[in-house]
Amino acid sequence: MKNLIISLVFIFSLSACEPMFFPPKNQREKDAKAIFDELWQEFNVFYAPFEEREINWSNLYQQYQAQLNENSNEEALYSVLTAMLAKLDDGHVQLNAPRREVFYANRIYREKIDYNLFNRNLIQSKYLKNQFEESAGTEAIEKSFKGLIDNEIVYIHFAKVADEWQWIAELKAQHPQAKGLVLDLRHNVGGDFTYALAAIAHLNTQKRFVFKSRTKNGPNQNDFTDWYNWYVESKGNGFERPIIVLIDRFTISAGERAVMALKTLPNVKLIGVSTNGAISTMMPRQLSNGWNYSIPTQDVLDAEGNVWEGKGIPPQIVLQNTLTDIEQNKDLVLEKAIAEIQKN
Amino acid sequence: MKRFTFKTLLLGGFCFFCLALGNNFAQDRPNALRLSYGLQHQLRQDQLFSPLVYKGLAIPNLALAYQRFNESSIHQAEIGFSLYNMRNGKEFEYLDWLNLTPKKGLSSSFIDIKLNYTFLKKIFTANDFSIYLGAKSSNEIEAFFYEFGRFSTFGYTGIFSLNPAIQFNYQMPNDDRLFLALDVPVVAWVARSPYAVNDDDFIERQSSHKTLPTLARLMADGKLQTLNQVKNIRLQAAYQRFISERLSLEALYEFNYQYLKQPRPSESIKNNLFLTLSFHF
Structure with a gap:
């Protein structure tokens, strides 16, 4: 009992260190205006693609900061912050506040525009005839799956970029006579692109420059690392038949x-x-009031020097399902991919 | 086979313990194997990741050491591991983006791995009081798995230093010992997460997705830093009591203050209370 009391006193005394070494900042976490300044300043330091997205961040400060004062409540703060972040329209900018839905600055994500035009169940049942293998995972939308279409086309839906990208090498070895490969990256939520680069090496016959990026490394507007060139290596004898990549x-x-x-x-x-x-890599952070958010910190150019941040990478063949197609049990985008492979 | 191995180990351990408690009155046992478990508490504010102060305990923790302690010098090689369960004080609940299901934010996990070697030489003695002076090769890697509600992020710190170290010993009449030790780095090799946490160099260094090569590459990407950029003060006070000729128990309190300036400031305070069982031979 005595030891227990000593232990409890010890633990209690540890918490006394906190105000001594980390003094509270004048109730800052409760001051809406201070939180607004903090978020604005962090974006001012870290956010890389202002130019690509044609954003005048200082103007947004003037516009939105005036809507808050020291007495503004949490609701008002949330409303002003999300309105300001929405101007970025950036899928990598998110605000995660307690008891609220995760806020996406990107309108397409936020309003889930055309989200239901991709249907994994339809692909699994109709095109893969329920003969498919799924990756592990708790959330259905983050599970990748693979199978064969008409016994001659390899189909993979990558729901994220992770270690299941090794499926490319495995399926290529298992089906050397396949007529083509469909890589379905619709609804791909991202992850670690180095898994993709390692996997694409198995489809490639020579080392290729694929994109370059640079990252904020200081508080000034032009504080960036040097450009970093990324390459795909070549492993094996590549893959010469058609590869169709589906995007949305x-x-x-x-x-x-x-x-x-x-x-x-x-x-x-x-x-x-x-x-x-x-496209830029993002950095999760926290505000002093405990809210979480994410900031993109990079500029990215593709192999030809194009900037796709804020625009999106365009397809060569523009095609989108309609809700009617889905209701009629058709994935016209996938059917187009099959047709493109079959015509070779 | 597994059960047999476990039973054998248990029996072996019991025999070892009986032998240790037995009447073996060897006078000179300068070597000791030390096993420590402790109550460890950490406060950390790392501006690279969050302005908030994280705090928590490391329930899974263990340290092993070999010590050679004789009249003129002390050698100690030590390896330790701690897994902290850290929070910033508020439970975080939010609604998932797609289907608005309520979700709870996880607590963050911080891992500490240390590998130290200390050599101290006796420089002063008076009656039962002695002072040892020397150096400590302090090598500490900290991995941070931050959970910010819907987001997760990884960070790391590696501090490798050669520290001037001093230890004050008091030999009590009943063979018990008291000691106080202090070490502070003057120059350290410091590796930390980059300014924007995930830059291209970081992404490339972890692209093998293998723990040890990644760790080696991240730690190699450090900088030599001096006292104005890195502070890592460690103070230990201990009371050691012999419970038999070969076994001793030690209560050790350790205070560690760490400050890192670059690329953004980080401060941490660790208060640890270890119980150490030593086998002397």
């Missing part, structure tokens, strides 16, 4: 980097609609 407005982040890398291969064709256009 929910192909985002590392999913878009994968598209940038894939489109450098001569036998790749992109079908669908432009990707989201949130």
